[in-house]
Amino acid sequence: MSEQKPTILYIEDDPASRRLIERALSFAGYTILLAERGLQGLDLARRHHPDLILTDINLPDLSGQEIASTLRRDQSFSSTPIVALTAQGHGSLEWEMAFAAGINGYITKPIDIEAIAGQVEHYLKGGKDQFDAAKLPGAQEKFTQEVVSRLEKRIRDLEKANEDLVQLDKMKDSFIQITAHELRTPLTLVFGYTRLLEDNLQLQALILREPELEMLLEGLNESVARLQGLIEEIVVISRLMTNRIELSSSQVNIGGLLRKALRTYQKAINDRGLTIHFDAAQFPTELRGDHDLLYLVFANLTSNAIKYTPDGGEIFISGHFDAETLRMSLRDTGIGIDKAEQKLVFDRFHTTHNVMQHSTSKTAYMGGGLGLGLSISKGIIDAHGGQLWVESAGYDPQRRLGSTFHITLPMVLSNVGQKVVV
DSSP: OOOOOOEEEEEOSOHHHHHHHHHHHHHTTOEEEEESSHHHHHHHHHHHOOSEEEEESBOSSSBHHHHHHHHHTSGGGTTOOEEEEESSOTTSHHHHHHHHHTOOEEEESSOOTTTHHHHHHHHHTTOOOOOOGGGHHHHHHHHHHHHHHHHHHHHHHHHHHHHHHHHHHHHHHHHHHHHHHHHHHHHHHHHHHHHHHHHOHHHHHHHHHOHHHHHHHHHHHHHHHHHHHHHHHHHHHHHHHTTOEEOOOEEEOHHHHHHHHHHHTHHHHHHTTOEEEEOGGGSOSOEEEOHHHHHHHHHHHHHHHHHTSOTTOEEEEEEEEOSSEEEEEEEEOSSOOOTTGGGTTTSTTOOSSOGGGOOOOSSSTTOOOOSOHHHHHHHHHHHTTOEEEEEOSOOOTTTTOOOEEEEEEESSOTTTTSEEOO
């Protein structure tokens, strides 16, 4: 049986050079590992521990000297031959710094394909290029200066990239706020016109003769309300995505807020034949919190339960509280949530069904939305110092295993008047 040839790791960003060396060394019987970036090369080296490492000196992310210096700090690479490939000749500053970093030798470019296998064999057998030991302290100092210089440049690049990201984030937030304002104005006018139409006696008389007009008016009202709700969700999520949301504090009647959320979707509840189990007496009337944001949470959770509960199903809203904490849950008899999905439902823009079958209705069975509601809700509850999580035995439309969303909230909001990181 022939002896197995050693494994060579070759780190090179130039595709043509990679192909050339790979062919030459593979033909000579070596096993070749290829990396096109320094970090990728370090990862491959640590995972496979090659018998020899060939690296280009000038890589986009790390220099060959940095790769060698990093590996030499690991005891398992203390004796691994590391050979640099470069167009710079012996005696150059680059050559001196390479030896200071722990590189054993140099192969100059352009590569001699006829000689490369023999050169690799030389270094595998312990061969090293000669270097004047008296120059080593100076070379080490130059290498240290080079590393510091590259590090400073990377820090500057990162700072510039961070400044650009902050500016883009501000522009994005401003764009969302302006767009929301521009959309609110015409929607408010449309909403006002629909109210005028509803109050018009002549139209009411016409509706009595033409019932289809009442359906059209209801559809218009529902569409306007849905757009208004969507705009509010986008504004809130933009604040959450900038990781800062400002809370206001007032005495909040939680039972009253839940009742308001249920009234919002009363038509859908009736049309879908859903049964709601809810007792406002189980909830505090004087919890300190942000009234409008907490209503948004309860409205989102209610619409979510309606959406994923088949017609004729049930929704249970229960709670209990003491002087410090409110604990509540919203349970449905719906289709349930797959175990894997439960980790994702609070992610922004996550939806649990095929977007190609997307429905814009928030209350139709398996209806849609932007996938913002649960993410918004969790951000708001987190900002209040509470917790929101889900439990479900799994997804099963036939058995209807259901889902339970749990909330804990402190009775007193400690973050009032602050911009809270969420």
